[in-house]
Amino acid sequence: MPSSTPPPNARARQKRERRLALIEAAQRLVGERGLDDVTVEEISSAAGLSPRTFFNYFDSKDDAVLGIQEIELDAEVRAQFVAGGPSGRLMTDLETLVAGFLTNADPNIEQGERAMRLMVSEPRLVQRHIAWHQRVIGELEELLGERRKARPSPVDDDTIGMVAGLLMRASALAWARSGYEGDAVAHLPEAVAQLRLLLDD
């Protein structure tokens, strides 16, 4: 996995280290004192950086606590989905795609777990987490437009996007309920099963 391989480039390595240091400091301080009683100044100085630099790494304080970053979908998974695959059944392929997003989502599983825990005590973080899903769904909806050419569907993009977002969050919650066994993607099938169960009540 690419996350355990430190980049040979000195610049990139430092960037990565500083990023992790900021997340670590943010999570620790917020865990101790609460989201509103920790300033960006404190977080950045705990990480040995200036407040101004903090905002070169994250758009907001909340983003740092969650360790939010841009995630890029695996090119192969992407191409396959656009072509109408891999199975040809939309719901199944959507599951594959969501799995693709989830695996690339979090390079550091410990920080991901701490982020999930902090969401329990700080509801604002949940909202930010969901908002971040929105960005992913934005990319997904582009793919849907392309896939439509290969394999049209009577379901509109909005619904598909919302279901994808629901599955991401449901997987994360199932992961938390399990006591953080394995990673979030391992609980995706469970999330799908729950959804089907409800719909077929």
Added chain:
Amino acid sequence: MPSSTPPPNARARQKRERRLALIEAAQRLVGERGLDDVTVEEISSAAGLSPRTFFNYFDSKDDAVLGIQEIELDAEVRAQFVAGGPSGRLMTDLETLVAGFLTNADPNIEQGERAMRLMVSEPRLVQRHIAWHQRVIGELEELLGERRKARPSPVDDDTIGMVAGLLMRASALAWARSGYEGDAVAHLPEAVAQLRLLLDD
């Protein structure tokens, strides 16, 4: 309907008028200039109020643009759901409950429509809108706990809550796609149908 009945109380009437004036001003200015180029000071002075008073009415600028308010569920609908009804099938009853929320959601349909339109140009508002759904879902999850006693379900509260949120948003989007015919609740069955269609692909 209670929304068209102005309260006899002078205080309450003024409160209502000022609230609507703030939403109206916020929506107009943001529509003209964009969310980040309008200040709270401008909105409140356009409504003839002080900036400080603005924050007595709304928690944030975004909330004013969306016209967000507390919504209370009809007591009868609530009691029926908790008792395990009205149909006894969870998904069906959930639909009834969501309909109950949607009908009480927006006292002013024109402002609701303008809010939906502004969400297209201002993605941040979408996030806030979804965040507001979260609060409703919070109340819903309390009801689920009680309903469980009368009628247990193998589906966990989180999934049910997320589906309820999805249905609210999907209804709103279907309403928008229809060119704002009727109200949002009229498009709830369509939203459910789309969801089922996807799951049964």
Added chain:
DNA sequence: ACTGCAACTTGCACTCACTGCAAGAATAAT
């Protein structure tokens, strides 16, 4: 090693959202 280049950090000054508080005005209750 020298040099020019690009990326990164930082300080500075600034805007503005949002809050607590306390005083004053308007309204309701008695």
Added chain:
DNA sequence: ATTATTCTTGCAGTGAGTGCAAGTTGCAGT
């Protein structure tokens, strides 16, 4: 009429987030 309540507002403050320009540091080509 007077007392109590509720609402508005000004004031002073905190802190998030941004643009800019100057400095610093690693990188590439020669």
